[in-house]
Amino acid sequence: MLLTMSYAEPGAPAHKKAAGGAIDRVGGHPNFSGVWSVMNTANWNIEPHLASAALELRPGPVVPVPAKAIVALGAVGSVPAGMGVVAGGAIPYTPEALAKREDNKKHYLERDPEVKCDLPGVPRANYMSLPFQIVQSAKTFLFSYEYAGAVRDILFSDPGPAPIDSWMGQSVGKWEGDTLVVTVTGMTDGTWFDRAGNFHSGDMKVVERWSLMNENTIRYEAEINDPATFTRPWKISMFIYRRLGEDARLQQFKCVEFVEELMYGDLRKEPLK
Amino acid sequence: MNAKRFTALLAGAAISALAAPAVFAASAAAAAGAYKAPMNDYGQPDLEGTWSNATLTVLERPKEYGTRQVMTAEEVQKIEGGAAQMFAADAAPRDPKVKTTDLPHECGLGFSGAGCGYNAAWIDPGSTVMRVNGEPRTSFITDPPDGRLPPYKPGVTVPNMYMRAHYGENPENQTLAERCLTSFGYSAGPVMLPLLYNNNYEIAQSKDTVAIVVEMVHDVRIIHIGAKHRTDGERPWMGDSIGWYEGPTLVVETTNFPQATALRGAWKELKVTERFTRVGAHRILYQFKVEDPTVWDIPWSGEYEFSASKGRIFEYACHEGNYALEGILAGARADEAAAAAKKTAAAAPAAATTVTKKQ
Numbered sequence: 001m002l003l004t005m006s007y008a009e010p011g012a013p014a015h016k017k018a019a020g021g022a023i024d025r026v027g028g029h030p031n032f033s034g035v036w037s038v039m040n041t042a043n044w045n046i047e048p049h050l051a052s053a054a055l056e057l058r059p060g061p062v063v064p065v066p067a068k069a070i071v072a073l074g075a076v077g078s079v080p081a082g083m084g085v086v087a088g089g090a091i092p093y094t095p096e097a098l099a100k101r102e103d104n105k106k107h108y109l110e111r112d113p114e115v116k117c118d119l120p121g122v123p124r125a126n127y128m129s130l131p132f133q134i135v136q137s138a139k140t141f142l143f144s145y146e147y148a149g150a151v152r153d154i155l156f157s158d159p160g161p162a163p164i165d166s167w168m169g170q171s172v173g174k175w176e177g178d179t180l181v182v183t184v185t186g187m188t189d190g191t192w193f194d195r196a197g198n199f200h201s202g203d204m205k206v207v208e209r210w211s212l213m214n215e216n217t218i219r220y221e222a223e224i225n226d227p228a229t230f231t232r233p234w235k236i237s238m239f240i241y242r243r244l245g246e247d248a249r250l251q252q253f254k255c256v257e258f259v260e261e262l263m264y265g266d267l268r269k270e271p272l273k
Numbered sequence: 274m275n276a277k278r279f280t281a282l283l284a285g286a287a288i289s290a291l292a293a294p295a296v297f298a299a300s301a302a303a304a305a306g307a308y309k310a311p312m313n314d315y316g317q318p319d320l321e322g323t324w325s326n327a328t329l330t331v332l333e334r335p336k337e338y339g340t341r342q343v344m345t346a347e348e349v350q351k352i353e354g355g356a357a358q359m360f361a362a363d364a365a366p367r368d369p370k371v372k373t374t375d376l377p378h379e380c381g382l383g384f385s386g387a388g389c390g391y392n393a394a395w396i397d398p399g400s401t402v403m404r405v406n407g408e409p410r411t412s413f414i415t416d417p418p419d420g421r422l423p424p425y426k427p428g429v430t431v432p433n434m435y436m437r438a439h440y441g442e443n444p445e446n447q448t449l450a451e452r453c454l455t456s457f458g459y460s461a462g463p464v465m466l467p468l469l470y471n472n473n474y475e476i477a478q479s480k481d482t483v484a485i486v487v488e489m490v491h492d493v494r495i496i497h498i499g500a501k502h503r504t505d506g507e508r509p510w511m512g513d514s515i516g517w518y519e520g521p522t523l524v525v526e527t528t529n530f531p532q533a534t535a536l537r538g539a540w541k542e543l544k545v546t547e548r549f550t551r552v553g554a555h556r557i558l559y560q561f562k563v564e565d566p567t568v569w570d571i572p573w574s575g576e577y578e579f580s581a582s583k584g585r586i587f588e589y590a591c592h593e594g595n596y597a598l599e600g601i602l603a604g605a606r607a608d609e610a611a612a613a614a615k616k617t618a619a620a621a622p623a624a625a626t627t628v629t630k631k632q
Binding site: 136150166190254267 | 313
């Protein structure tokens with residue numbers, strides 16, 4: 001029940017323990033070490049959505065149909081439904097930004113950085129379908145993401161503004177009780193929130209809250225601040241689950257080589273027909 | 274960088290002295306000496322932090338040193354002083370009128386022409402000779418005693434990782450580094466070897482995992498503590514690493530290497546054993562042993578020390594900014610188009626003459 005209550009109120013304090021086994025601790029803090037992944041469809045669309053035929057549609061004689069490049073995938077190319085992870089349901093875009101999001105949807109295939117295997121940025125890295133591993137000690141908190149081999153290290157001493165923008169940003173952490181609060185800045189405007197065209201500017205600040213509810217469940221919340229794109233700060237929240245047993249091994253997804261035909265195929269000495 | 278001068282400095286420092294062969298792992302205890310490595314909250318030797326293996330010392334010993342493992346003070350001064358001079362000279366103001374065509378055609382380390390413009394602002398190969406237990410070393414390899422790779426078995430071929438057949442024809446024909454799949458050289462290893470720049474690593478430890486973040490191409494080596502090697506025949510990038518602790522030492526054993534990242538030609542039966550031992554507040558002794566009986570009759574081994582880095586690792590987003598691969602392929606296509614146009618132009622007068630004759 002506590003879980004349900006928290007889900008309905010993303011801004012509410014995380015519960016230290018709802019169910020399950022005891023929470024291991026290291027350095028006096030909850031130990032998040034392990035392999036984790038979501039069980040939602042946030043990477044498809046962080047807003048509430050029904051299932052649909054494809055990530056990019058084109059007008060059909062009766063209803064929109066999948067873009068030509070997706071048709072061959074059939075049902076595999078369709079989008080699974082989800083309740084969304086945005087508090088209140090809709091992202092508070094400015095009118096101009098909302099128009100851009102809609103345009104992004106129309107040009108999904110050429111614009112989503114995931115299509116090109118670019119680094120995912122934060123928060124998206126945390127809710128892609130692929131897992132990530134946290135390696136935590138008394139002084140270190142490292143995220144190693146399976147997707148594209150992305151990585152980020154939490155700095156527990158604030159070095160000041162990021163000296164240079166990066167895809168994964170600069171993450172500065174502090175403990176508030178048993179919750180790890182991470183402020184992420186210095187990200188480029190090249191990353192998206194999902195496969196639905198939801199985007200941000202290069203001035204975005206993300207404040208994440210990581211709380212272990214029990215040994216196998218993380219409550220994850222993130223507040224998004226980006227006045228250039230949104231009319232107010234907004235929040236996402238979700239559960240992230242520990243992978244157990246044989247599923248708890250991070251694999252490699254170096255997708256760079258998988259997109260070479262897409263990105264460079266036309267430059268082959270003999271382009272494929 | 275004036276790489277030619279850099280190479281000359283290294284080679285010119287070589288003179289002979291006493292041999293001092295080392296045995297794998299034997300010097301760990303000695304090097305550890307009175308220093309007591311800190312333990313982490315998991316009861317493991319604490320290896321965490323940001324580390325660098327940048328150095329002027331190289332994997333294989335220049336032949337001039339023979340079997341001598343340690344440099345003299347004069348040799349060290351010559352190399353380190355020379356490197357310092359080179360960097361100072363490189364930092365001096367340049368004549369803005371100098372063009373790439375004014376650069377030397379060959380400037381060593383594989384650079385030529387415009388490639389010689391890779392000046393010191395872009396590189397960070399270290400400024401000191403590698404010290405192991407305080408000794409300035411002539412090479413990383415300590416066994417065989419000449420500090421060089423053992424002879425290859427008959428029939429073993431070692432492809433040059435920088436030279437590819439069908440260069441420029443397809444993305445898959447290019448080097449892994451040009452494709453942003455791994456670093457050039459062998460930064461992530463294992464064996465982890467320093468490069469011309471970005472020789473930074475971060476080590477993080479949890480109870481059952483050691484993660485080594487490699488700056489180059491943001492690779493992360495995940496070492497499974499207390500696990501067994503996979504037996505499914507799959508060969509992940511950087512191989513399949515398992516580890517355990519022996520007193521103050523982290524031991525890592527890696528097998529199942531992929532062919533794409535063969536270590537000096539070895540991959541199929543390659544086994545690399547690494548030993549990480551904290552020997553000082555700011556030093557980790559790194560020892561390695563390389564075995565592949567299908568490639569070499571005997572194992573080879575060596576050692577160096579990581580030094581603590583003051584800074585943190587910044588993101589090396591290689592693929593996201595990889596304009597070079599597109600440029601290489603597009604350049605090759607442009608060359609082909611230019612060659613075809615030239616051929617057509619050369620053939621055109623003859624064709625015209627023929628037509629005239631017919632008329």
